Amino acid sequence: MDRKPLVVGNWKMHGTRKEARELLEGIKARLGGLREVEVGVAPPFTALETTAEVLADDQIKVASQNVHYASSGAFTGEVSPGMLKELGVDYAIVGHSERRSLFWESDEMINRKVRAALGAGLGVILCVGETLDEREAGRTWQKVSFQVKSGLEGVDAQEMQGVVIAYEPVWAIGTGRTATPAQAQSVHADLRALLVELYGHEVAQRTRLIYGGSVKPDNAAELMREPDIDGALVGGASLKADSFDAIVLASRP
Numbered sequence: 206m207d208r209k210p211l212v213v214g215n216w217k218m219h220g221t222r223k224e225a226r227e228l229l230e231g232i233k234a235r236l237g238g239l240r241e242v243e244v245g246v247a248p249p250f251t252a253l254e255t256t257a258e259v260l261a262d263d264q265i266k267v268a269s270q271n272v273h274y275a276s277s278g279a280f281t282g283e284v285s286p287g288m289l290k291e292l293g294v295d296y297a298i299v300g301h302s303e304r305r306s307l308f309w310e311s312d313e314m315i316n317r318k319v320r321a322a323l324g325a326g327l328g329v330i331l332c333v334g335e336t337l338d339e340r341e342a343g344r345t346w347q348k349v350s351f352q353v354k355s356g357l358e359g360v361d362a363q364e365m366q367g368v369v370i371a372y373e374p375v376w377a378i379g380t381g382r383t384a385t386p387a388q389a390q391s392v393h394a395d396l397r398a399l400l401v402e403l404y405g406h407e408v409a410q411r412t413r414l415i416y417g418g419s420v421k422p423d424n425a426a427e428l429m430r431e432p433d434i435d436g437a438l439v440g441g442a443s444l445k446a447d448s449f450d451a452i453v454l455a456s457r458p
């Protein structure tokens with residue numbers, strides 16, 4: 206089964222609306238017409254509306270970096286799935302390691318977010334990944350499989366159509382230290398096998414498993430050549446149109 210590669214730029218807390226517009230114009234000019242790769246950008250909440258406007262006539266997708274699980278209520282500082290949907294957001298990133306570690310998001314909370322986002326018709330990019338200590342202690346798969354199973358609890362095969370899993374080893378995020386293609390492929394293959402167990406062969410073959418953690422123009426192609434790596438979640442290198450463009454082009458099938 207063909208899986209269309211997905212490359213999403215996670216801008217993190219970078220970009221005023223003005224800066225977002227400039228970067229988006231650069232990305233649009235280079236990638237607006239590309240059909241072989243699904244491209245997305247995840248700006249800060251404050252630039253989402255601008256982003257949706259600039260990309261209105263384009264194939265490029267809009268993602269949020271977070272989402273709350275409730276549809277409304279007394280949750281100061283939070284943003285609901287429906288509010289994002291209204292802005293034209295296509296995907297919500299859920300469970301990024303920075304959310305887990307800096308903002309104490311639990312697996313239970315992440316699962317609630319996944320289900321709420323899917324329920325509102327948003328796609329979900331569920332992030333999972335082990336720390337360096339866990340890898341060195343041989344607990345990579347224990348950690349990653351637990352995060353996937355708990356993140357997807359209560360999500361059925363039909364809803365899996367809206368789910369992308371991003372494997373992002375914590376030790377590779379923002380460090381310049383990428384997982385080798387073999388290390389990443391090994392976890393992705395295990396993830397695919399886990400999806401077979403949970404949802405059967407068809408869902409497992411259809412679901413995109415993307416890699417994140419110091420993806421750069423010079424390492425993207427070798428990562429993307431691996432059979433179970435279906436794209437990338439890109440942090441630092443997504444903040445410049447030319448490096449993001451190079452990664453997207455390297456992800457073409």
Ligand code: PGA
Nearest residue numbers: 378379418419439440441
């Ligand atoms: P990085 O970030 O590409 O800067 O390592 C990836 C991510 O956090 O999604």
